[in-house]
Amino acid sequence: MTTDINTDTTTIVAGASKITGRIITPDGHNKDNINVTITVLHPISGENVRHKVVADQSGKFSLDFDVETETSSLGLYTSVSPYKTLIITPTTNDSTHIDITYDSDFNIKNVDVTPAMNKYDMRQSMEVLNKMINYRPNKPPGWVYPRLYDKTTDEFLDKVRSTVSERLALFVDNDKIFSKEFKGIIAKDYRLFLYTGHVFDYEAEMKRNYRNATQDRVGMPEIQSIDRSYFRFLKDFKLNDPQYLHTFTFPEFQNLILQNEVLGLPTIGESDISSWLATVKAILADLVGFDEGPYYDILAANAYAHQLNEEIKPLTDKQKEHIEQYWKNGEIAKILFRKNQQIIELDKVKSPLVVNDISSVPEDKVMETIVSKYKDKVVFIDLWATWCAPCLEAIKQFRGTKGDFRDKDVVFVYLTNGSSPQKLWEEKIKGIGDEHYYLTDAQWGYMMDYFEFQYIPSYLLYNKEGLLVNKFSEFPGNDVVKEMIDVQLK
Known part of the structure; x- marks a missing residue:
């Protein structure tokens, strides 16, 4: 297998x-x-x-x-x-x-x-992974969309397991050319992808299932609440397997485990690592099927990484002390300290976070209200969402370049709406800094329609006189955006 x-x-x-x-x-x-x-x-x-x-x-x-x-x-x-x-x-x-x-x-x-x-491994791994993700089986006569929203969680999880097995049987298990190593990696990456996208957030998945099964875009099903026992599916993953370190979805999977409100793992903060792990094991051991192994050390490292990556907040002296005590001069400590040094440099150029509330402003006055707040400044506006991977990647790419404009007459504004869960949004923006607005759905819809945006990320650039000089979708790269802004600053 x-x-x-x-x-x-x-x-x-x-x-x-x-x-x-x-x-x-x-x-x-x-x-x-x-x-x-x-x-x-x-x-x-x-x-x-x-x-x-x-x-x-x-x-x-x-x-x-x-x-x-x-x-x-x-x-x-x-x-x-x-x-x-x-x-x-x-x-x-x-x-x-x-x-x-x-x-x-x-x-x-x-x-x-x-x-x-192995050239086949090299050329076909991502191809096969994408085929599994995008596969849509032929629907026999009389086929109806499966109703899972009114079934038990056991029935839902069984359906997910069978989907994984079916896709692997179709695309991976019987492939004689893939190496055994890459078969294992592809299987793990696909399972991670399916579970991160469709299983962790049970409520959101059941709402999607209700809409697709009933075509009802207005009503809302009565969704059963879940507790920690729902995450018993984690035992299927065998998370001590080191092949997970070679899968693209593993970082996202780890973040979901660390942040999931039902699991309720504590943030690592300035806890000593052994104490933090004892608390984590009390929650996770029965669910993942083990209480020892390299997975727990990696999870602890990822807990620090969450602070570094998401908040762009360097390690405190106490955190560094705990890392040195637990990992000594080991490789995990070296990796975290190397990453910390990069974050220290980014933190130097990160602007303070400002959250603005314009929820009472009429939809057709939103942009006028925002731009007028920043008189005599170039305004670069980013329409994004916490669930939008290209949005987050663009924000991450632009971090260093954005720092080049520190103390210049330009302001960076970020807009999102209720499709980004507010608690997650509040966490994400800590690492972004600058000016943020959480629009109502009506305000967001008006903006997307008015500027004829079909998707995000999308961007608006206003000059110092408050006139729109550019609008576009998709991030074109740091150099292109920097040149656009530089032209308006001259």
Whole structure:
């Protein structure tokens, strides 16, 4: 079975690696505009770190990056074929070289990588994962959408388990070309993806199921409340398996465990780690099926990482003391201190958080009210949501560049609405800083319609005279946005 416990060990290390490569395209394609996007898994500091590099005129590129396991995982795609992601496994203190050749239709014709790895693993892993995620079976005559909102949680969880088994049987289990290692990783990543998106928030999932099953967009089902025992499904995951450190969804999964209100794990704060873990084990041990193992140390590291990543709040002296006492000079401590140093630099340029209430302002006066508050300043407005992964990634990418405008005549404004749970929104904005507005649904709807936005993230740029000079959707990159703002500051 692809979900069996993996007996190989994954060594955690505060290391570094390098990737070089060349993009080979048909004659005439402009290599000056080829971007290479590389996402490196950082399972200990709890995030997937995205890097963007530009290939030179000969198609060559190079990137030095931090890693957190001896053999790491990264996803790589280029602007030539942005929907085709290659999975590469670099090793710490080593260099990986990759040549990607495209045909005249800009499909990948060939990939050569050194040190060698299974090319099928490299090229098909993300492809198969996406097929499982997007798979829609043919519906037989008389098929009706399954009603789960009025069933027991056992019936719902059984349905989810069967979905995982069915998709793995279709796309992974009988594939003879995938390596056993990658079969295990893909299976784990898919299960993590399905559960993070559809199982953790039971109430939201049952509301979705009610709407889809009944087509009722107004009514609301009576949803049973859940307690901690609902999370008994965690036992199926066998979370001590080190392969989880090579899955893209693991950081999000860990954050959900740390923040889930029903589970109610305490924040780590300035607790000593052993005491915090004792409290956590009292809650989780029966649910995950074990009370010892590397998973708990990783969860503790992720608890600190949540503070670092979400709040952009450096470790306190007491926290650093506890980390040194518990992990000594170990690799997890080195990783957390390395991450802390990066956060210290970001914290220096982070603007104070300001929350504004304009809930009583008429929908057609919202933008006028916001812009007028910042007279004689350039105003950059970001429409986003806590559930919007591209929004959060753009905010994260722009952190450092935004700091370049500190003490200049520009203000950064963030707008969201009730689709972002207020408590989660209050947590997220701590790490963003600047000006925030939580709009009513009517205000948000008017804004989206008035500016003809179809989706988020979307952006508005006003000059110092309060005139709209640009509006666009999708984040175009730090350099483009910086240039837009610089023009208005001149």
